[in-house]
Amino acid sequence: MKRLLPALLVCLFFVQAQAQLTPFEKSSDKNYTATYAEIVSYYENLAKQYNQVKLINYGTTDVGKPLTLVVLSRNRVFDPALVKKQDKRVLLINNGIHPGEPEGIDASMMLVRDLLKKNKLPKDVVICLIEVYNIDGCLNRGVSRINQNGPRAYGFRGNYRNLDLNRDFIKADSRNARAFEKILNTWQPEVFLDNHTSDGADYQYVMTLIETQKDKQNPILAGYTSKTLSPELYTRMAASGYEMTPYVEERKATPDSGIVSFLETPRFATGYTAQHNIISYITETHMLKPFDKRVYATYDFMAHLIDICERDHTLIGELKHKADEQVKNQTSFALNWDVDWEHYDTLVFKGYAAGHKTSEVSGLPRLYYNETKPYTKTIKYFDNYKVTTSVDKPVAYVIPQAWEKVIDLFKLNNIVMHRLAHDTTLDLQMYYIGDYKTPQRPYEGHYLHSDVKLSPMQMKVKFYQGDYVVYTNQAVNRYIVETLEPQGVDSFFAWNFFDSVLGQKEGYSDYVFEDVAANLLKKDTSLRKKLDDEKAKNPQLANSARAQLNFVYRNSPYFEKTYLRYPVGRLLTDPKLDLQ
Ligand SMILES: [Zn+2]
Numbered sequence: 001m002k003r004l005l006p007a008l009l010v011c012l013f014f015v016q017a018q019a020q021l022t023p024f025e026k027s028s029d030k031n032y033t034a035t036y037a038e039i040v041s042y043y044e045n046l047a048k049q050y051n052q053v054k055l056i057n058y059g060t061t062d063v064g065k066p067l068t069l070v071v072l073s074r075n076r077v078f079d080p081a082l083v084k085k086q087d088k089r090v091l092l093i094n095n096g097i098h099p100g101e102p103e104g105i106d107a108s109m110m111l112v113r114d115l116l117k118k119n120k121l122p123k124d125v126v127i128c129l130i131e132v133y134n135i136d137g138c139l140n141r142g143v144s145r146i147n148q149n150g151p152r153a154y155g156f157r158g159n160y161r162n163l164d165l166n167r168d169f170i171k172a173d174s175r176n177a178r179a180f181e182k183i184l185n186t187w188q189p190e191v192f193l194d195n196h197t198s199d200g201a202d203y204q205y206v207m208t209l210i211e212t213q214k215d216k217q218n219p220i221l222a223g224y225t226s227k228t229l230s231p232e233l234y235t236r237m238a239a240s241g242y243e244m245t246p247y248v249e250e251r252k253a254t255p256d257s258g259i260v261s262f263l264e265t266p267r268f269a270t271g272y273t274a275q276h277n278i279i280s281y282i283t284e285t286h287m288l289k290p291f292d293k294r295v296y297a298t299y300d301f302m303a304h305l306i307d308i309c310e311r312d313h314t315l316i317g318e319l320k321h322k323a324d325e326q327v328k329n330q331t332s333f334a335l336n337w338d339v340d341w342e343h344y345d346t347l348v349f350k351g352y353a354a355g356h357k358t359s360e361v362s363g364l365p366r367l368y369y370n371e372t373k374p375y376t377k378t379i380k381y382f383d384n385y386k387v388t389t390s391v392d393k394p395v396a397y398v399i400p401q402a403w404e405k406v407i408d409l410f411k412l413n414n415i416v417m418h419r420l421a422h423d424t425t426l427d428l429q430m431y432y433i434g435d436y437k438t439p440q441r442p443y444e445g446h447y448l449h450s451d452v453k454l455s456p457m458q459m460k461v462k463f464y465q466g467d468y469v470v471y472t473n474q475a476v477n478r479y480i481v482e483t484l485e486p487q488g489v490d491s492f493f494a495w496n497f498f499d500s501v502l503g504q505k506e507g508y509s510d511y512v513f514e515d516v517a518a519n520l521l522k523k524d525t526s527l528r529k530k531l532d533d534e535k536a537k538n539p540q541l542a543n544s545a546r547a548q549l550n551f552v553y554r555n556s557p558y559f560e561k562t563y564l565r566y567p568v569g570r571l572l573t574d575p576k577l578d579l580q
Contacts, residue, residue, distance in 0.1 A: 030292035059179035096132035099155025104195025122310035136160035150291035169272035198284035202369035258380030324475035394570035
C-alpha cells in the first residue's frame with residue numbers, strides 16, 4: 001500500500017492534468033476545435049477547481065441555451081459594481097461569433113487554464129470572456145468553409161435564425177445580441193476583443209488585425225491606440241513569431257494594389273463597442289494557415305493584450321473617463337464615412353506573387369497566389385476616412401412610447417430616459433423623410449435603407465403621458481445619436497424600425513375630391529398661387545389633372561401630417577418639461 005500510494009497520486013495527477021488539456025490539445029493532429037458540449041464541460045470543470053473563475057449566464061440565445069460569461073478575477077470579486085469601485089479595468093473577449101472561425105474558442109480555453117494554473121491572473125484587470133457567442137451555429141457542425149485549412153469540423157456562420165450575428169448589434173434581432181448587450185452594459189469594459197478568421201487574398205501572415213477605424217474612434221482613445229497600444233501589439237506579436245499586418249481588404253483584386261482599412265460600422269461588434277467608447281480589436285487569422293498556428297497566434301495576442309492592459313490599467317481608466325466626458329459635451333456627430341482615396345499611407349507588406357493561369361474548370365483565366373514566390377514590398381495603405389454626413393445633436397430627443405423596441409434597446413444600453421408627466425404639446429424639430437434607397441432583396445432579414453434625405457421642420461406636436469425624453473448629455477451619446485438620426489449608416493430607421501411611417505393611411509376618390517379641391521382653391525388664394533407657381537415651374541404637373549389634384553390634397557388641411565414624418569422629435573431648445 002505504501003508503495004502504491006505515490007504511484008496512485010502520480011496517476012491521479014496525470015488524470016487531472018489530462019482533464020485540463022483542451023480537446024484541441026488532446027487531438028493528435030491539432031486540427032480539432034471543441035464542440036459546444038466540450039466547451040461547456042471544460043469551463044465547468046475549471047470553475048469547480050479554481051475559485052478565481054466564475055461562470056455567469058446572461059439571458060438566452062436563439063437556440064435556447066444561456067450565453068455564458070467566464071469571469072476571471074484575481075481577488076475573487078465577481079460583482080461588476082464592486083469591480084468598478086475597486087478601480088479595476090474590464091477586458092471583454094468574444095469568441096465564436098462566427099463558429100466556423102473557432103481559434104478564439106480553443107485559444108481561450110487554454111489561456112484561461114494557464115492563467116489559473118500558473119496563478120498569473122492580472123491584479124488590476126478582470127477578464128470577461130464569452131465561451132462561444134453563436135451557440136446556435138456552434139451546434140450546427142460541419143465543413144461549410146470550403147476554403148479554410150482546418151479544423152476538421154466546425155460550426156456554421158448563421159445562427160438559429162440564420163442571422164450573421166456580426167451584423168446584428170444595432171437591430172438586435174437575435175436573443176444572442178440582446179444577451180451580449182446586457183453583458184457589455186453590465187460589465188462596462190474599457191477594452192474589447194473579438195476573435196475571427198479571415199478569407200480573401202493569400203499572404204505570409206498568420207494573423208491580421210482590425211482596430212476601431214481611427215477616424216471613427218473617439219480621438220482621445222485613438223491617440224492611445226494608434227501611438228501606444230496597437231504598435232506595441234504589432235511589436236510583441238512579431239517577437240512571438242506571429243508578425244501581423246492590418247486586415248487585408250484589397251483595393252482591387254490583390255494586395256499589390258493597396259489595402260483599405262476596414263470600416264466597422266455600428267452593426268459590427270467593434271462598431272457597437274466604439275459607440276460606448278471602448279478600445280476594440282478584431283483578430284483575423286488567415287484561413288490558409290494551419291489551424292494550430294492560428295490557435296497559438298490567437299493565444300499569444302490575447303496574452304499580450306492582457307499584459308499591456310495590466311501595465312496601462314491606470315492610463316486606460318483615465319482615458320475612458322476622459323472620452324466619456326468629451327462625448328457628453330460633444331455637439332457634432334459623424335453619421336457616415338468614406339475612404340479618403342487621396343490621402344493614403346504606405347506599409348511594408350509580405351505577400352505572395354499573384355498571377356493568372358488557365359482554369360481547369362472554365363478554361364478561362366483564373367487568379368492564383370504562388371506561395372513559392374514570397375515578396376516584401378511597400379504598398380499603399382488607405383487608412384484615412386472622411387466624414388460624409390454629420391449632424392448637430394439636439395438638446396434632447398422625444399420618443400413616443402409606441403416605439404417599444406427602441407425603448408427596450410435604450411434601457412438595455414443604460415441610457416438615461418425621462419417620461420413626460422402628462423400629455424404635452426412641444427414646439428420642436430421633426431424630420432420629414434424626403435427620399436431614401438431600399439434594396440430589392442433583404443439583407444440580414446431587413447431591407448436596409450440608405451441615402452436618406454430629410455426635410456427638417458419646426459412644428460408643434462402633441463406627445464402623450466409616458467413618452468420618453470432622452471437628453472444628449474450622456475457618455476453613450478454616440479449610440480443615441482447614431483441610432484436615432486435617420487441618416488446614420490446603421491440607424492434604427494435604416495434597419496426598418498420606423499417603416500410604418502412610410503405608408504400613407506388615407507386618400508381620396510378623384511371625382512369627389514375634384515369639387516372639394518375647387519372650393520379650396522377659391523377660398524384660399526395663397527394655395528391657388530402656390531399651385532400656379534408650381535405649374536409654371538413643372539410642365540409635368542401642368543399637364544396632369546391627377547398630379548394637380550394630388551398637389552392640392554397634400555397642401556390641404558385634410559392631408560395627414562404623420563405621413564413620412566419621422567416620429568422621434570428633436571428639441572433644439574431646453575424648455576422646462578414636467579417629467580415623471
Ligand atoms: Zn468572422
